[in-house]
Amino acid sequence: xxxxxxxxxxxxxxxxxxxxxxxxxxxxxxxxxxxxxxxxxxxxxxxxxxxxxxxxxxxxxxxxxxxxxxxxxxxxxxxxxxxxxxxxxxxxxxxxxxxxxxxxxxxxxxxxxxxxxxxxxxxxxxxxxxxxxxxxxxxxxxxxxxxxxxxxxxxxxxxxxxxxxxxxxxxxxxxxxxxxxxxxxxxxxxxxxxxxxxxxxxxxxxxxxxxxxxxxxxxxxxxxxxxxxxxxxxxxxxxxxxxxxxxxxxxxxxxxxxxxxxxxxxxxxxxxxxxxxxxxxxxxxxxxxxxxxxxxxxxxxxxxxxxxxxxxxxxxxxxxxxxxxxxxxxxxxxxxxxxxxxxxxxxxxxxxxxxxxxxxxxxxxxxxxxxxxxxxxxxxxxxxxxxxxxxxxxxxxxxxxxxxxxxxxxxxxxxx
Amino acid sequence: xxxxxxxxxxxxxxxxxxxxxxxxxxxxxxxxxxxxxxxxxxxxxxxxxxxxxxxxxxxxxxxxxxxxxxxxxxxxxxxxxxxxxxxxxxxxxxxxxxxxxxxxxxxxxxxxxxxxxxxxxxxxxxxxxxxxxxxxxxxxxxxxxxxxxxxxxxxxxxxxxxxxxxxxxxxxxxxxxxxxxxxxxxxxxxxxxxxxxxxxxxxxxxxxxxxxxxxxxxxxxxxxxxxxxxxxxxxxxxxxxxxxxxxxxxxxxxxxxxxxxxxxxxxxxxxxxxxxxxxxxxxxxxxxxxxxxxxxxxxxxxxxxxxxxxxxxxxxxxxxxxxxxxxxxxxxxxxxxxxxxxxxxxxxxxxxxxxxxxxxxxxxxxxxxxxxxxxxxxxxxxxxxxxxxxxxxxxxxxxxxxxxxxxxxxxxxxxxxxxxxxxxxxxxxxxxxxxxxxxxxxxxxxxxxxxxxxxxxxxxxxxxxxxxxxxxxxxxxx
Numbered sequence: 007x008x009x010x011x012x013x014x015x016x017x018x019x020x021x022x023x024x025x026x027x028x029x030x031x032x033x034x035x036x037x038x039x040x041x042x043x044x045x046x047x048x049x050x051x052x053x054x055x056x057x058x059x060x061x062x063x064x065x066x067x068x069x070x071x072x073x074x075x076x077x078x079x080x081x082x083x084x085x086x087x088x089x090x091x092x093x094x095x096x097x098x099x100x101x102x103x104x105x106x107x108x109x110x111x112x113x114x115x116x117x118x119x120x121x122x123x124x125x126x127x128x129x130x131x132x133x134x135x136x137x138x139x140x141x142x143x144x145x146x147x148x149x150x151x152x153x154x155x156x157x158x159x160x161x162x163x164x165x166x167x168x169x170x171x172x173x174x175x176x177x178x179x180x181x182x183x184x185x186x187x188x189x190x191x192x193x194x195x196x197x198x199x200x201x202x203x204x205x206x207x208x209x210x211x212x213x214x215x216x217x218x219x220x221x222x223x224x225x226x227x228x229x230x231x232x233x234x235x236x237x238x239x240x241x242x243x244x245x246x247x248x249x250x251x252x253x254x255x256x257x258x259x260x261x262x263x264x265x266x267x268x269x270x271x272x273x274x275x276x277x278x279x280x281x282x283x284x285x286x287x288x289x290x291x292x293x294x295x296x297x298x299x300x301x302x303x304x305x306x307x308x309x310x311x312x313x314x315x316x317x318x319x320x321x322x323x324x325x326x327x328x329x330x331x332x333x334x335x336x337x338x339x340x341x342x343x344x345x346x347x348x349x350x351x352x353x354x355x356x357x358x359x360x361x362x363x364x365x366x367x368x369x370x371x372x373x374x375x376x377x378x379x380x381x382x383x384x385x386x387x388x389x390x391x392x393x394x395x396x397x398x399x400x401x402x403x404x405x406x407x408x409x410x411x412x413x414x415x416x417x418x419x420x421x422x
Numbered sequence: 423x424x425x426x427x428x429x430x431x432x433x434x435x436x437x438x439x440x441x442x443x444x445x446x447x448x449x450x451x452x453x454x455x456x457x458x459x460x461x462x463x464x465x466x467x468x469x470x471x472x473x474x475x476x477x478x479x480x481x482x483x484x485x486x487x488x489x490x491x492x493x494x495x496x497x498x499x500x501x502x503x504x505x506x507x508x509x510x511x512x513x514x515x516x517x518x519x520x521x522x523x524x525x526x527x528x529x530x531x532x533x534x535x536x537x538x539x540x541x542x543x544x545x546x547x548x549x550x551x552x553x554x555x556x557x558x559x560x561x562x563x564x565x566x567x568x569x570x571x572x573x574x575x576x577x578x579x580x581x582x583x584x585x586x587x588x589x590x591x592x593x594x595x596x597x598x599x600x601x602x603x604x605x606x607x608x609x610x611x612x613x614x615x616x617x618x619x620x621x622x623x624x625x626x627x628x629x630x631x632x633x634x635x636x637x638x639x640x641x642x643x644x645x646x647x648x649x650x651x652x653x654x655x656x657x658x659x660x661x662x663x664x665x666x667x668x669x670x671x672x673x674x675x676x677x678x679x680x681x682x683x684x685x686x687x688x689x690x691x692x693x694x695x696x697x698x699x700x701x702x703x704x705x706x707x708x709x710x711x712x713x714x715x716x717x718x719x720x721x722x723x724x725x726x727x728x729x730x731x732x733x734x735x736x737x738x739x740x741x742x743x744x745x746x747x748x749x750x751x752x753x754x755x756x757x758x759x760x761x762x763x764x765x766x767x768x769x770x771x772x773x774x775x776x777x778x779x780x781x782x783x784x785x786x787x788x789x790x791x792x793x794x795x796x797x798x799x800x801x802x803x804x805x806x807x808x809x810x811x812x813x814x815x816x817x818x819x820x821x822x823x824x825x826x827x828x829x830x831x832x833x834x835x836x837x838x839x840x841x842x843x844x845x846x847x848x849x850x851x852x853x854x855x856x857x858x859x860x861x862x863x864x865x866x867x868x869x870x871x872x873x874x875x876x877x878x879x880x881x882x883x884x885x886x887x888x889x890x891x892x893x894x895x896x897x898x899x900x
Contacts, residue, residue, distance in 0.1 A: 072502045
């Protein structure tokens, strides 16, 4: 914590902040230093003790370094398979904004936002983010505008970067009848950093958000991402996680369905090996009548890896006719793996349809035998079964080109 | 006629209190009170030391606070930890010497202590406030070598067995209420089934809280030796009182090789009145250890009473091939709150567990299923199946499901399902069309919803439980 305090003081000195902002940051810094990183005593972190993990994987963390080098954009990080708009972050610093495919004045990206927003309940990592993120960005999609090409946000680090804490905060606002396709792509070259990202989404009437988070490429960073989504009537949010590359990752989603007929979809894949430890935590709050949510999370775990899924459906007493569904499945490929789940229902209305299911176990030997008796090798049979298991989740993706892209990235042939 | 009967049943029919002179320990929780309890029960020194050790831990422990139902702070110094009918200072030697008022009380409850009057063979151990008042059918059981008596008697007559097993499943280092119980437990039942014996009748304990300001802390210990079988029933009631009363019992089950224990509870403590005033706090720790190979423990519970129910009958599946089962119906109405479920801890190989939980909430009540299934790395080829269904009546109540699932073994399977719904109008309409009134219709549908669990209960209990399910939901529809 000493490190944090000195780094925080340095940050305040080097940035020109308004009095209001300083007060906000001071408050959050105080909250963070009194709680520290969450540990397993916190109910939300029961399955993933990030305090221990940071200690073990990183040790001492730098919270603020003056003038983090940005450097050039490495060409090899860019995706060429798909036409897209770009936002490129290197070492947490914005280096490129590119909305060439969109109409002028319809999509705005602002970086001089007042960095103050409502406080979410006890979350010391959000406190850390609020205290240290030096800018708050805002992406605005104007009324009646449907984005033409997906926006890819590149989250990259340079290979020199190590033991650094990076905080990033973006607010997204989708005005009435607008839509946004957003891909978060993780491409890290740095080692052993702690990356803390906080997104706020505000979805107005009839707006559609599609958010795909791709953590596919091997890296040994620790990652925490919080999505806070507020939905008005008739809005739709779709969130997809490919959770694979980082050493540790926890994705949290907190979604308020505030308008009638709004719906939220959360789908996720964990494909883990080599002692990796990933978690998805989703809380969907049904606050008014006629809302819908759907969650599907599947894990394939090998070689000392672990995954955890905490999903909660909350139904307010006003939220009659809610439809909530939640399913988590896991294949434990070998004996060293572990799957934890806590699928929760908290329901105060009677005319609802809510269910959840969870199943975990080994690969089905009978199915392997069946395939091998038809000429596949053991390896092929296993692969076929695992891919078939995971592709069900990828097929939930509603955007065809992006579905294809993700299958490609994951290494699945198109016939799946 | 039927109307009249229903009218009578609408109120808590066990709400009377018996006017009997009581002999109590001084109010409060301290070393002297524990010594007093130990002394009056003529306990050996090791047990007193054990109690004091537990008490020293209670002093530093904090009450757990993670549960959903919150309750006002309990003043542990304002409770009586021992209360017995005065006529019990010297324990009566036979039923003839028993205070007639007590016999009357149990007759009112429908538990005749007089053996001749009983048609069906169920041996009963009746516990009144802090002491066991009578145990029936002793001779028949003794013939088979079965020990069924109050735990105080067992401490005197079978100290070796008690010493060996007491605290082996719920140690004194456990959570607050379990440890408090270890320090001040007053009475309860003790069962030992010798190797290879199949207990010829159902064993049953009936608990009754009578005195006011009394906490009931009973301790039940059941040991099924190799290859034996026992089915055990437990029922409970309390008078209607305005203040809340604490009930913190500990139940330990131990099943050795090839043994089977079936434990059924119909819990009908006073739930408080319509506005949530009074009622019992039922904070119970129940845990079974499948110690031997091929052993089996099965919990069945029907929870309709208590202002707050907070219990998780659990199975530790230590022996290879052991089986744990949990069947539960929990019903909350008015301002009742329940946070109940189970824990299945798989340690041995090829262990299996099954959880069926049905929760029904009505009125302003709140019901939570909270459960843990944990399969350890060494417990290969194990499996669990969990199903928890909730039924809601009205939008002032809540139903919650919080399962924790931990799978650390790749050869083991866990499957979990949960649904929440309401009684559909079509179902109600169908029944009413055929001449049932709305309350009968609801009772019928709810009984159907609970059928899987009711089937697990022994005959005599199943009938009582079915009636209870209907009565508990009176006035919740319409």
